[in-house]
Amino acid sequence: MRAVTVTAHAAQGLTCFHQYRHPGLKTLSIDMLYSALEAFQTTTTLTCLEDEHADADPTLGGSDLSRAYEYLGRITTLPVQIETSNNFEADIGLASSASGYACLAAAASRLVGLSEDVRELSSLARTGSFSAAASVAGGISVVRSSDAGMPTFGEQIFHPDDLRDVSVVVAFARFHKANHDFYNEAASSPVVDQVRDVVADTANQMIAALETRDIDRLADLSERHSVLNYAVLHTGKSNLFLWQPETVAVMNFVRSLRKTDGEPIFYSMNTGANVFIYCFSDQARRKVESGLRELSIESRCSRVGGPFRYIDPTPADSAFIAQRTVESTPLR
Numbered sequence: 602m603r604a605v606t607v608t609a610h611a612a613q614g615l616t617c618f619h620q621y622r623h624p625g626l627k628t629l630s631i632d633m634l635y636s637a638l639e640a641f642q643t644t645t646t647l648t649c650l651e652d653e654h655a656d657a658d659p660t661l662g663g664s665d666l667s668r669a670y671e672y673l674g675r676i677t678t679l680p681v682q683i684e685t686s687n688n689f690e691a692d693i694g695l696a697s698s699a700s701g702y703a704c705l706a707a708a709a710s711r712l713v714g715l716s717e718d719v720r721e722l723s724s725l726a727r728t729g730s731f732s733a734a735a736s737v738a739g740g741i742s743v744v745r746s747s748d749a750g751m752p753t754f755g756e757q758i759f760h761p762d763d764l765r766d767v768s769v770v771v772a773f774a775r776f777h778k779a780n781h782d783f784y785n786e787a788a789s790s791p792v793v794d795q796v797r798d799v800v801a802d803t804a805n806q807m808i809a810a811l812e813t814r815d816i817d818r819l820a821d822l823s824e825r826h827s828v829l830n831y832a833v834l835h836t837g838k839s840n841l842f843l844w845q846p847e848t849v850a851v852m853n854f855v856r857s858l859r860k861t862d863g864e865p866i867f868y869s870m871n872t873g874a875n876v877f878i879y880c881f882s883d884q885a886r887r888k889v890e891s892g893l894r895e896l897s898i899e900s901r902c903s904r905v906g907g908p909f910r911y912i913d914p915t916p917a918d919s920a921f922i923a924q925r926t927v928e929s930t931p932l933r
Contacts, residue, residue: 604758605711609703610906611641611689612735612742613769615823616804617830617871618753619787620797627731628747630797631862632804635735635742638769639761639906645685645704647673647712647799660798665770669705672729676706677713694873696736702729703736703909709910719908723754739908742766743804743813745827747887758808764905767879768886773899774847774874783872786837796829816881820859823879824852827870834872843874847898851876854892 612635620630669683685704696732706726710717715725719737726733727744734744738755741764787793803826808819835842844875848870855868855878864880866889880886886902893900 603712604786604914605708606644606645606646607704607707607909608642608912609643609700609736609909610637610639612699613696613869613877614732615807615869616800616826618797618800619783619834620793621784622746626835627728628745628753629731630746631743631801632746634804635732635744636734636769637739637906638903640851640901640903641689643687643697643700643704645683645701645708647708648676648682650680650682659678672705673701673709676709678867679713694871694875696871698730699732699736702726702733704732705729705859707737707909707911720754724752727754737909739906741905743808759811759908761905764882767905769903770878770880770886770889771901771903772851772876772878772893774845774876776843776845776874780839783834785906786839786841787833789838790833790836792836793833796833800826800829814881816865816867823869827868845874846924848874850877850896851898854896858888858892862888
């Protein structure tokens with residue numbers, strides 16, 4: 602049996618916004634800026650079963666794995682088995698879909714002999730989950746908005762080696778996202794178009810501010826964008842409210858630490874309730890982690906990670922892959 606193993610990092614959306622330009626192509630209406638999170642990793646093995654069909658039932662593992670098999674069916678007709686696992690909790694706004702589909706796209710491409718060009722892999726991964734384009738690219742990357750027929754992919758703007766002064770502390774405020782379609786929620790909001798117009802150029806402005814390490818500008822752009830994104834999600838047809846008490850406590854804590862102590866930090870948020878705190882010095886990171894402990898809020902720290910990687914299996918790896926329990930990584 603032929604098998605390919607790939608690992609990729611979750612991608613945190615610095616300019617998270619839920620509005621498709623072309624839903625079928627999974628292209629969005631604004632440019633999206635992402636950070637790959639080194640500490641949050643998915644590892645996926647695709648095995649071509651060839652004439653062995655016993656374990657190829659795509660219904661195994663639940664609806665998330667079924668969607669993954671449906672995605673693979675658009676790439677190849679070969680019978681394959683998916684084995685995938687995260688080193689982080691899924692379905693709480695940590696972008697398991699990004700790392701999950703990045704792994705699937707890269708593994709399937711190698712398994713069936715498609716191009717392994719990073720841009721093409723990134724574009725292929727995007728059709729499974731938009732943020733997967735950034736997990737393929739790694740570092741801090743941008744995925745541009747695109748009209749029909751125009752290619753779009755993750756383009757690494759800052760390499761992880763250029764970001765060693767940056768750490769991202771994830772403050773957890775768990776909100777399980779199952780059964781919510783956030784793109785439909787956003788489409789039903791009366792303010793979605795107005796917010797889009799306001800935040801349309803945020804990615805380019807944040808890139809410029811990152812180049813000069815302009816923390817005040819980064820904070821203004823990121824924190825404003827985060828709140829506006831939720832202004833859309835919270836005013837959709839379901840009247841969602843995703844923030845938890847910990848969410849608001851962390852937002853206020855970060856703003857106070859920056860304004861009172863002058864620490865070079867700002868926050869960003871995705872879909873869900875977690876808060877991603879960007880720290881531009883080790884002292885700032887230590888103060889953030891200490892302050893979160895005082896607030897009794899769980900956290901986990903990460904550096905900015907690199908692009909996806911193929912893992913060449915050793916005999917021991919192959920035995921492990923064959924024996925381990927298949928886990929279903931939520932891939933939405």
